[in-house]
Amino acid sequence: MNGDTSAPPANQDAGSRPALSRGGGVAWPVSSQRNTTVVHIKVSRSSSLVVVVVDDDVFLISSFQMQFMLLFSRQGKLRLQKWYVPLSDKEKKKITRELVQTVLARKPKMCSFLEWRDLKVVYKRYASLYFCCAIEEQDNELITLEIIHRYVELLDKYFGSVCELDIIFNFEKAYFILDEFLLGGEAQETSKKNVLKAIEQADLLQENIDFQMRLFAASRSSVGVMTAYEDLLLLRSSTRCM
Numbered sequence: 001m002n003g004d005t006s007a008p009p010a011n012q013d014a015g016s017r018p019a020l021s022r023g024g025g026v027a028w029p030v031s032s033q034r035n036t037t038v039v040h041i042k043v044s045r046s047s048s049l050v051v052v053v054v055d056d057d058v059f060l061i062s063s064f065q066m067q068f069m070l071l072f073s074r075q076g077k078l079r080l081q082k083w084y085v086p087l088s089d090k091e092k093k094k095i096t097r098e099l100v101q102t103v104l105a106r107k108p109k110m111c112s113f114l115e116w117r118d119l120k121v122v123y124k125r126y127a128s129l130y131f132c133c134a135i136e137e138q139d140n141e142l143i144t145l146e147i148i149h150r151y152v153e154l155l156d157k158y159f160g161s162v163c164e165l166d167i168i169f170n171f172e173k174a175y176f177i178l179d180e181f182l183l184g185g186e187a188q189e190t191s192k193k194n195v196l197k198a199i200e201q202a203d204l205l206q207e208n209i210d211f212q213m214r215l216f217a218a219s220r221s222s223v224g225v226m227t228a229y230e231d232l233l234l235l236r237s238s239t240r241c242m
Contacts, residue, residue, distance in 0.1 A: 065185035066144070067119060067134040068095075069178070071167065074128050076100050079167045080174055084185030103130055113141045124148050128164050147187055154181060154195055176202065 071080035078096060087095070102116065103123050114121050116134070122144040123132040131148045135141070154177050155162040159170070167174050180195045182188065189195055 066147070066182065067136070067185065069182075070096060070099060070130075070132040071174075072096075072100050072130050072132070073164060074104070074130075076104060079129065079164065080171060080178075082175070082178060082182075099132060099134075103132055112145065122148070126152055129167070147182070150187075150190065150192075151178060151181055154192055157192060157196060158199060173199070 065084060067085050068081070068083045070078065072078045078100070081092070081096065083092060099116070099121065102114070103121075106114075108125075112122060112124055115137075118137065119134045120137055120139065120141060121132060121134050122141050123130055124145060125131075131152065133144050133148060135144055152162070155166070155174065158173065158177060159166040177195065177199060180189060180198050
């Protein structure tokens with residue numbers, strides 16, 4: 001979970017790099033000259049197995065789909081929810097209520113994994129927030145913990161020492177970061193640099209849209225036009241710095 005899953009540069013020595021880059025089910029061969037076969041096997045409705053054969057070497061890469069992710073406070077207040085399986089609103093509320101009560105009732109030194117219904121629940125507390133995920137019984141709990149930790153690292157990198165208030169007042173950013181990281185419950189981009197770059201581009205686009213709206217609203221006021229012009233100069237100077 002700590003490395004970039006993109007393919008290495010073409011001029012890099014094939015013998016000096018690892019056989020596969022493992023992150024979110026992404027794999028690339030050691031050399032284009034070698035005989036490589038990739039087979040995707042569906043194990044269950046939410047998990048799969050990728051078999052990669054490079055010459056006579058066989059690599060197995062487990063890829064699974066997270067069922068859902070919940071973020072809630074020590075007081076039981078839900079701060080973020082992301083569902084990757086189709087459920088009714090009534091069922092979502094019931095699951096949320098049961099899991100929040102179950103996790104909050106557990107002692108700090110108890111295991112972060114628990115069996116719940118026909119799923120496994122993996123949770124971890126960061127400051128005043130609990131990050132809780134559900135996976136199927138055969139899926140890997142440690143990988144899920146790494147996914148949670150990587151999401152926290154992304155939040156911390158973007159907000160700068162993220163806290164519960166950042167999630168409350170900027171929940172749309174928290175969702176956007178999560179969507180850049182996970183797609184359909186699977187890790188699609190493990191590089192913090194690439195995720196944050198996408199967020200910065202989206203922020204810049206939003207600033208441009210906001211500026212155009214302010215300029216249009218202030219078009220009949222000379223004072224408003226001057227203020228919008230000053231904002232444009234500041235926006236251009238900040239863009240050059242990036």
